Every structure is written in C-alpha cells, then in structure tokens.
Amino acid sequence: MIKVEGLTKRYARMAAVDNVSFEVAKGQIVGFLGPNGAGKTTTMRVLTCFLPATEGRAEVAGYDVTTQPMEVKRRIGYLPETPPLYPDMEVCEYLEFVGRLKGVPKSNLKQRLDEVAERCSIADVKTKLIGKLSKGYRQRVGLAQAIIHNPDVLILDEPTSGLDPKQIIETRDLIKSLAGDHTIILSTHILPEVEAVCERVIIINKGKVVATDTVDNLTHRLRGSEAVTVELTGAPGADDVQRKLELVSGVSRVVAKEGRGGMLKFEVESLQGRQIRPDLARAVVESGWQLHELHSAAFSLEEVFIELTSSQAAGGAQ
Amino acid sequence: MSSIWVICRKELKGYFASPIAYGLMVFFAVIAGYFSFMATAIFVQRGMESQMMGRGMPMDLNEWVIRPVLMNVSVIGLFMIPMITMRLFAEEKRSGTIELLTTSPVTDLQVILGKWLASVLMYGAVLGVSLIGLVALFAWGKPDWKPMLIGYLGLLLQGGSLLAIGTFISTCTRNQIVAGVATFAICLLLWVLDWVTAFATSTGGKVISYLSVVQHFEGFSKGVLDTKDLIFYLSVIFFGLFLTSRSMESLRWRS
Structure with a gap:
C-alpha cells in the first residue's frame, strides 16, 4: 500500500531523512519509532505530499507522490502533530468543511459525518465550538477529520502526545479499531505505544532506518x-x-x-x-x-530501542 | 470549482463568526453615511442658493453627490483592506491548519482563489453599506443608476487588486499583525502616490502616477468604463494572486 524507496530529504546542508526505504502492506498498522528529530515527521510530510522529496520515490496506493499528488491526497488521511483545527468553528461545521474539501459527495456527507462522530465518540460535542473542547476531544476531532473521506491510508503523527493516560488508552483503542479498513502509519517516541498498537515497527534514527520488523521478531533477532x-x-x-x-x-x-x-x-x-x-x-x-x-527472558523493546538508537553499529541487526 | 466555493464559504463564515465583519460594516456605515449626508446637504444648499439668485441652473445628482461619495468611499476602502486580508493565510500558518489545506486534494490555486474571492465578497458587503445613503437619493431625485453601477464595479476592482496584494502579504508571515501593518503601509503608499504625482510632468512621474490605484478609479467614479483602467486593475489582481501562489509554493520547500 505504501512503498518508499531511497527517500532523502535535505534541508540546506542537513539531511533530515537519508535514504529511507520501507514498505507497508494493506491493512497493517505500522509504528514509526524514533527519538525526537529522527525524521519521522519529515517522512510523513513527504508521504502526504506536503513536502517534496530531494531524492527517491514514495508511492501511496500505487500513485507517486511527486507526479500524482492529487490521487495520493484523495487516498490519505493525515493527522499532524497538532490537529489542524479552526477554534472558531463548530465540530460539525468543521467536519463538514473538511469532508467537502476532501471530496466527499454532498449526498453522502451527512451520513459520513454521523458515522465518523460515532466512531471517534465525539457525537456529544458536535455542536460545540472547537476552541472550547478539551485536548482529548480535540485529538479525536483531529482523527475524525483524518478518516472522514474513508481513506485507504491513515498517517498519524504522534496521535497520543499530550493526552492523559485514560485518553491515551482510548485513542489507542480507536486506532486499533481502524486497522483492517485502513492502512495506518503512526509515529511515536513512546515504546509501549508501539507494543500496544502496532504489528510492525520501523525504527528510525538520525534520518536512517535502523530496523524494520515485527515487534516480536525484532526483540528476538536483535539479540x-x-x-x-x-x-x-x-x-x-x-x-x-x-x-x-x-x-x-x-x-x-x-x-x-x-x-x-x-x-x-x-x-x-x-x-x-x-x-x-x-x-x-x-x-x-x-x-x-x-x-x-x-x-x-525476552528483552523488552525498550532495551532494543535504546540499543538501536544509542549505537549505530546496531544497523547490522537488519 | 466547487473546492474554491468550499474554501470561500468557510472564509466568509469566519468573517461573520468574528466581530471583524460587523465592526467594519458599522464603521463604514458611519463614515459613508456622513459623506453621503454632507454631499447631499451641500447639493441642496447650492441648489437653493442658485435659485435665490435667479439662475436656476440644472444640477446633476450624479455629478454633485454620487461622484464625490464614491471618491471618498474608494479612499476609506483602502483602510479596510488590511483588516480583511491579514488573517487569510497568516492565521493558517500560525495554527498549522495550512497543513490541512495543502494535504487535501485541492490545488494551491483553488485555495488562493477561494480565499481571495471570500475577501472580495466581504469587501463587497462592506461597500454595500455605503449604498444606503445613495439609494435614498432615488426616493427624492432621479439620479442615473448606470454610472453608479460602473462606480461600484470600479470600487470592487480597486478593492480586488489591493485584496490580491494583501493576500500575498498574508502568505509571507505567520503573524496577522505584521501582515496587517504591511498591507496597510502598501495601501497608504499607493494612495499617497496620487498626491505626490499630481503635478508630475516628467516620464518617471507619469509612470509612478500610473501605479496609483486611486487614480485609476477616477474614470469609474464618473461612470466611465475605460479599458485602460480595467486592464490595470485586472493585471494587478493577476499579479497579486500570482505572487501568492509562488509564495505558497515556497512554503513547501522552506518549511
């Protein structure tokens, strides 16, 4: 569903993403794991056609992000790190706007809106102003926004950052319930999250992919x-x-x-x-x-992660 | 086309959900109302004077009332522009919602046109308020409505060109206030150019005077639709929106 080959993104001199390649199969949830500044967001931005790549190719649902951005954008739901919300709009109004923007046909919009509100459990705040919502609700409205057009691929940038533990669990459950219909990439720097939500993990550090595997295998193979x-x-x-x-x-x-x-x-x-x-x-x-x-005694992924990111020699783990 | 309308509608709702729209309209109603009242009062006074002196000269409402009011409105309009355009892109950049727009299946041009169109409609609504005083003239006099129509077309074109420039400036910063002040400075400059070059005879002076947005409106205020002025405004609009699209594209490789 997603195919990235030799992706490189350079800012001025510094390479934020350096020759990254990976693939994600349909219906999978993949965790993008790395410390802050590893290049997770940049990779995601390239996939969403927000940033052009310096080198390399990226394909989403068979469409190239540089040559067919419109087709890619139609098939992607994206939740940036800070949900892109307009505080002076009502939730309902906002979702309607995003739905129209993403090309949901007018006849279908009302029904989609109800479905999405149900799914993200925001039906009770539909007529509230977004500016008055709590952080957890905002995050859920952000997720609702990402899935309103029923995209093939969901890209979530740190979907649980800044939430309290209860909200984190709710959000994770929500994300897990979305898998299957959608292919999901989510980025995080929190390890338990990957263990809890993802089937596969791509570990990235300083712009390079350090390891890709299932959580179990990775723990195993590393040692x-x-x-x-x-x-x-x-x-x-x-x-x-x-x-x-x-x-x-x-x-x-x-x-x-x-x-x-x-x-x-x-x-x-x-x-x-x-x-x-x-x-x-x-x-x-x-x-x-x-x-x-x-x-x-299995090693926890935490140890794997520390080992992977603290020594570049661990690149051999691939 | 429908994407443009979706964005335009969202912007319009934004104007009317905040006090901006109402504030501008009230402000404009007071100022334009004052000018309409004064122009009519002067007209009536002159009319009475000339009758008392026994020289019943025919006096033209369009010439005496509508034209000066339109000229004044065109200048006051300049000060409305920054308040309408300053938030268009700056706010989206600050809050990160620009990412939503650029990752949606719409082109940059659709986004820009939608926003610009909304600003023109908003400006039109503000201008509409100034009509109150002029429409009242129809109740007691017989002004010619066609020059008035052309006058308002001119106001919209003049506004449209400045709004296009304002839209461009709004893409350059994430701070609304900076965008507003810069736009205001440019509007002011384009107005002042008209004073400075009023007596210019040199070629350079003529060129600068040609750039004055207000000067091109004079024809419209008389009800004259001159292609020269029309093309001037259309090209400024095109140029402003072109710069906006370049600037928006640069967001992608700069951020």
Whole structure:
C-alpha cells in the first residue's frame, strides 16, 4: 500500500531523512519509532505530499507522490502533530468543511459525518465550538477529520502526545479499531505505544532506518543471544551454583538475582546463536539440585530501542 | 470549482463568526453615511442658493453627490483592506491548519482563489453599506443608476487588486499583525502616490502616477468604463494572486 524507496530529504546542508526505504502492506498498522528529530515527521510530510522529496520515490496506493499528488491526497488521511483545527468553528461545521474539501459527495456527507462522530465518540460535542473542547476531544476531532473521506491510508503523527493516560488508552483503542479498513502509519517516541498498537515497527534514527520488523521478531533477532532465568533449590551456596553454571558450554555470563522463599535465582546469558537451556538443565540436575524454573527472558523493546538508537553499529541487526 | 466555493464559504463564515465583519460594516456605515449626508446637504444648499439668485441652473445628482461619495468611499476602502486580508493565510500558518489545506486534494490555486474571492465578497458587503445613503437619493431625485453601477464595479476592482496584494502579504508571515501593518503601509503608499504625482510632468512621474490605484478609479467614479483602467486593475489582481501562489509554493520547500 505504501512503498518508499531511497527517500532523502535535505534541508540546506542537513539531511533530515537519508535514504529511507520501507514498505507497508494493506491493512497493517505500522509504528514509526524514533527519538525526537529522527525524521519521522519529515517522512510523513513527504508521504502526504506536503513536502517534496530531494531524492527517491514514495508511492501511496500505487500513485507517486511527486507526479500524482492529487490521487495520493484523495487516498490519505493525515493527522499532524497538532490537529489542524479552526477554534472558531463548530465540530460539525468543521467536519463538514473538511469532508467537502476532501471530496466527499454532498449526498453522502451527512451520513459520513454521523458515522465518523460515532466512531471517534465525539457525537456529544458536535455542536460545540472547537476552541472550547478539551485536548482529548480535540485529538479525536483531529482523527475524525483524518478518516472522514474513508481513506485507504491513515498517517498519524504522534496521535497520543499530550493526552492523559485514560485518553491515551482510548485513542489507542480507536486506532486499533481502524486497522483492517485502513492502512495506518503512526509515529511515536513512546515504546509501549508501539507494543500496544502496532504489528510492525520501523525504527528510525538520525534520518536512517535502523530496523524494520515485527515487534516480536525484532526483540528476538536483535539479540542473537538468549537470556535464561534459572530458579533452583538444594544448592549449598549461590557462589557454587554460579561457578557451575558458568562452566556450561555456550554461557557468556551469569548474574545472581534475588530469589523468593529460599529460591536461588540466576539470569544466564548465552553466546551468540547458542541454545543453552538443555545443557543448563542437565548441569543443575547432575549436581543434585532441584530445578524449579527455567525459561527464556525476552528483552523488552525498550532495551532494543535504546540499543538501536544509542549505537549505530546496531544497523547490522537488519 | 466547487473546492474554491468550499474554501470561500468557510472564509466568509469566519468573517461573520468574528466581530471583524460587523465592526467594519458599522464603521463604514458611519463614515459613508456622513459623506453621503454632507454631499447631499451641500447639493441642496447650492441648489437653493442658485435659485435665490435667479439662475436656476440644472444640477446633476450624479455629478454633485454620487461622484464625490464614491471618491471618498474608494479612499476609506483602502483602510479596510488590511483588516480583511491579514488573517487569510497568516492565521493558517500560525495554527498549522495550512497543513490541512495543502494535504487535501485541492490545488494551491483553488485555495488562493477561494480565499481571495471570500475577501472580495466581504469587501463587497462592506461597500454595500455605503449604498444606503445613495439609494435614498432615488426616493427624492432621479439620479442615473448606470454610472453608479460602473462606480461600484470600479470600487470592487480597486478593492480586488489591493485584496490580491494583501493576500500575498498574508502568505509571507505567520503573524496577522505584521501582515496587517504591511498591507496597510502598501495601501497608504499607493494612495499617497496620487498626491505626490499630481503635478508630475516628467516620464518617471507619469509612470509612478500610473501605479496609483486611486487614480485609476477616477474614470469609474464618473461612470466611465475605460479599458485602460480595467486592464490595470485586472493585471494587478493577476499579479497579486500570482505572487501568492509562488509564495505558497515556497512554503513547501522552506518549511
């Protein structure tokens, strides 16, 4: 649905987006993750035909953003970081204006308006002035504005920024409910958001794509190594166990953790690409200790993110 | 075409949802009403004087009342322009709604024409208020309505050209006040050009005097539709809107 190839956008000397390529399939929700100033907004602005690209191509629904901008704009719903609202208009009036602007036929407009208001739960403020709405409502009106013409692609720039926790959850649910009918790209610098909402994530830093994958795979693939939590009893002392576990082949590091109820707990990290769980189990059992638990501890995306963005060497993770 | 109308309607609603429209109309009603009253009073006084002196000269309402009122209205109109155009683009740039317009399936030209058209209609509504005093003349006299019509066409054309310039200035800044002041300065300059060059005989002076927007209105105020003046106004409108479209395009690569 969306195809970006070698996209570069330079401001004066500095490249805000540098040779970015990615694809998004129909109906997917993709998170665009990166710290502030990574080039998320710039990429989105190119996709929405707001900014021209310096180099490279971008296609939305099969139409090129530079040569067929009208076709692209018809198929895109865009919510910028600050919702583009006119404070002196009523919600209803505003949505009607945007609908007409986006080419919703007049006969259909009333019905679309009701649908969208229902969906974004703003039906109760339809006749209020936008300037008098709370931040959460404004954000929802902004979303309603983006979907009024039932676009194929939705581009949301930091849709939950500045909302309170309850509103954030509501907005996320709303976005999730929109997937399927719409292909969605949303940008954020908040990790849990990506985990909560997105199927795929594109991590971007300093204008470059650092990684693209599903959230699960990314966590997995980033560390070729595995982290395993071991819990056991019946050992004379933690030091003995640690020494023993370190001798197991493939283990790179053993860290003692605080166990509960007399349990000894360790976190064991493996070397790149080694399966250490069977060996660990054998080592524990052969020493005559009781093994209570042995499971692999997944790295949270947060760690992935910090690792990805703090060291450029992680580009190899692709 | 319908996109232009959608944008135009939104702008018009914006004018009438705020006090701007009403403020301008009231202000204009007072000033134009005063001029109409004075012009009529002078006309009546002169008429009585000439009758008492026994020289019942035929006096023309158009010449004595309508023309001076139109001339005055054209000058006062200059001061309305900045208030009408200053927010057109500056406000959209400040609040970020410009992103909505530029990512909607409408061309820049449609946006510009819609906004400009709204400003012309708004100006027309303000001018309409000045008609009150003149229409009253029909109740007691027999003025010729055709020169009046041409006079108002001239007012709209003059307004349209300045509004086009004002629209352009509004795209250059995100601050309404700056846009307003700059537009006001230009309107003032174009008016003052007329004084300065009133006695000019040199070629340079003539060129400058040709640029005076007010000067081209003189023909219209007499009810004369001169192609020279018509073309002048149309080309200023075209030039102003052309600059606006260039400026709007530059938003894309500058921002």
